[in-house]
Amino acid sequence: MDNTIDKSIQMDSRMKEFFECIGGDADTQQQRIQCIRNGLAAIADRLRLGKAEITVDIPKNRFMPLGERSSAVLYEEEGAELGIPVDIEMKIRTGGTVYIKDYPYGSGYSEEEIQTHRFIFREIFIQYNRTLAQCMLEKIMHTDINTGVANQDSLMYYAVNLIKNGRIGDYTGIFFNIHNFKYVNKVFDYSQGDVILRNYAQMVKSYLDSDEEIARLGGDNFVAICRNENVSDFISKIKDVHISHEYRSVKREFQLGVTAGIAGLEGVAKPREVMARTSIAYQAARKNGAGSIVVYTKEIQKHLMDDQEILAAFPQALAAGEFVVYYQPKVRIADKSIYGAEALVRWVRDGQVVTPARFIPQLEREGSVCRLDYYMLEQVCGFLKSRLDKGQKIVPVSVNFSRRHLEESDLVERITGTIDRFGIDRSYIEIELTESEDYQNYEIMSSVIERLKERGISTSIDDFGTGFSSLNMIKKVDLDTIKIDKSLIPFDDVNNNKHQDIVMFSSIINLIGRLGKKSVAEGVETTQQLDYLEKLGCDIVQGYVFDKPLPKDEFEHRLESGYSL
Structure with missing residues (x-):
């Protein structure tokens, strides 16, 4: 900043x-605009500012399929005689442009005033950006990266x-699967x-x-949630969607139908009940065959019998x-050394390995997951103690704990104590x-994490980028490690927004690092993805590119053998 600007500000x-x-x-953005308005009002007469307008132009991207173009008045002096405006243009790092139109009160600005105004609006742009x-980032964490919908x-x-406002009964939930989408990929x-x-999703x-x-x-x-009076029209449309696509001289029109479960939401008290009702109806529709549509009824609740069987068998x-x-x-990507491990549960029942998806949701809803978590912690501690007693190498192990x-x-x-x-x-x-509950209590979580930290126990949050792990979580809770969900990682070979995705992902990694936290990328499956991440x-990844979840004996062997560079 030169002496002229120094003196004028x-x-x-x-x-x-x-x-x-x-x-x-x-x-x-609306709140920031108001902050800017308040700020300009304090110095407008000093700047001889008659009027200032801002226009934001963001092109289409994965998270904003329609892009964004919006304008707002930042300041306007009532009854002012406006002079020739100064146009200021500034680029947004992740794509897009901010335009400022700066009108003087009375005659045009002098060169000295223009320099001052450019400085002022550059400071405004920094805060707005x-x-x-x-x-x-909030949009990223609440958007499905592949389709641009929620x-x-x-x-x-x-x-x-909807529940808080007492309006949930006015809506219907619809769980649907696109029929025969595999043909598209052929x-x-x-x-x-x-x-x-x-x-398709945007249509x-x-x-x-x-x-x-x-x-x-x-x-x-x-899954869609729509007003009761619109359900019939919505179903009739998604039953017959026509999509045309052309690529490398190959052009096809696809007629896509759905298999769907429909559930009225009257009486729903918790958001997970939306998924429970609609998914039960959808499973019934699947059993009836592709293209079927089933409405949830109390009779369909017989599907819950499997859940009850799991819950009954759990204690024994x-x-x-x-x-x-x-x-x-x-x-660690750099040297292929084993930094740590995540402990994952499997149920060996009647000689068959049952994956967590078959029993964790039921235990989560019922509350027995807490007993399982403590059991897992004991098993991990016993494993580490056994290796220590034998003089063998150990690494830190993360144990999942439900927010329950x-x-x-x-x-x-x-x-x-354990x-x-x-x-x-x-x-x-x-x-x-793990972020499996519907409501968040940051104060309780922050207190728990702080007390664990005081006792020398680190903490992490799973699936950053899937919605629950919001910026508020990172801002309000002093976590040690952030695990980045694979949906945020730019892996696509053919992607017009690849550069923008890379900038966004790099910004997330940079943000986590500047906050003094470790980052772990989950779900890494290929060497190409590994190269991207490096x-x-x-610097730390977890996924099939190195190993699937391993039984104890195989993991012990991996600890000894490591990975070849």
Whole structure:
């Protein structure tokens, strides 16, 4: 900054008020705009500012399929005679442009005034761009990266609001799967299949009103929540969707139908009940065959019998040691050394290995998952103690704990007591909190994490980027490690927004690092993905590219053999 600008922006009380206003707390772009308005109002007469307008132009991207173009008046002097404006243009790092039109009060600005105004609006842009980046990260974490519609967690927040406002009974949930989408991937490769899926999702979203919502669950599965009076029309449209696509001189039109489960939401008290009802109806529709549509009724609740069987068998299975620990290594990319591992549960029942998806959701809903978590912690501590007694190498192991444990007043004492009972150093255990509940209580979680940290036990949060692990979580809770969900990692070979995705991912890695936290990328499956992550600055990964979750004996062998460089 030169001497002219130094002199013209002396830090008096009004200029101090300006900087305090524009840098004030703001969670949304609208709030930041208001902060800027307040700041400019404090110094407008000093700047001879008659009017200032801002226009934001963001191109289409994965998280904003329609892009964004918006304008707002930042300041306007009533009755002012405006002179020739100065146009200021600034680039947004993640893509897009901010335009400022700066009108003087009276005659045009002098060169000295123009320099001052450019400085002022550059400072405004820095604050606005910061809020824009925060909003984009929030958008990322509430958006399905492949389709641009909401993700499941975002849908649950939407349901929470309907419940809180007493409007849930006015809506219907629809769980649907695109019929025979595999044919699309036979005609085009998977990258083009993703493009078609995205176009499909955006088309289906256009069938809904602004107060309705659709989310992608994964694969070609979606859930929509729409007003009761619109259900018939919505179903009739998604039963017969026509999508045209052309790639490398190959052009096809696909007629896509659905298999769907429909559930009225009257009486729903918790958002997870939306998924429970609609998924039960959908499973019934699947049994009836492709293209079937089934409405949830009390009779269909017989499908819950399997859940009840699992819950009834759980206590005896736990006592019999049927639940076993598998370990999935966490690996440093640079030297392929084993940094640690995550403990994952498997149920060996009647000689068959049952995956967590078959029993964890049921135990989670019923609450027995807490007993399983403590059991897993004991098994891991016993494993580490056994290796220590033999003089063998050990690495830190993370143990998943449901957020249901936050209801326990003695959670920290039980965890530390278990570790100490086995006589191992607390630094070898990491508590990995899972985001499976619908409501968040940051104060309780922050207190638990702080007390664990005081006792030498590190913590991590799972699936950053899927919605529950929001910026508020990182801002309000002092976690040691952030595990980045694979949906945020830019892996696609054919992707017009690849550069932008890389910038976003790099920003996330940089943000986590600057906050002094470790980052772990989950679900890494190929060497190509591994190369991407190394180039983008991620140093620890977990996934099939190194190992699937391993039984104890195989993991012990891996600890001894390591990975070849």
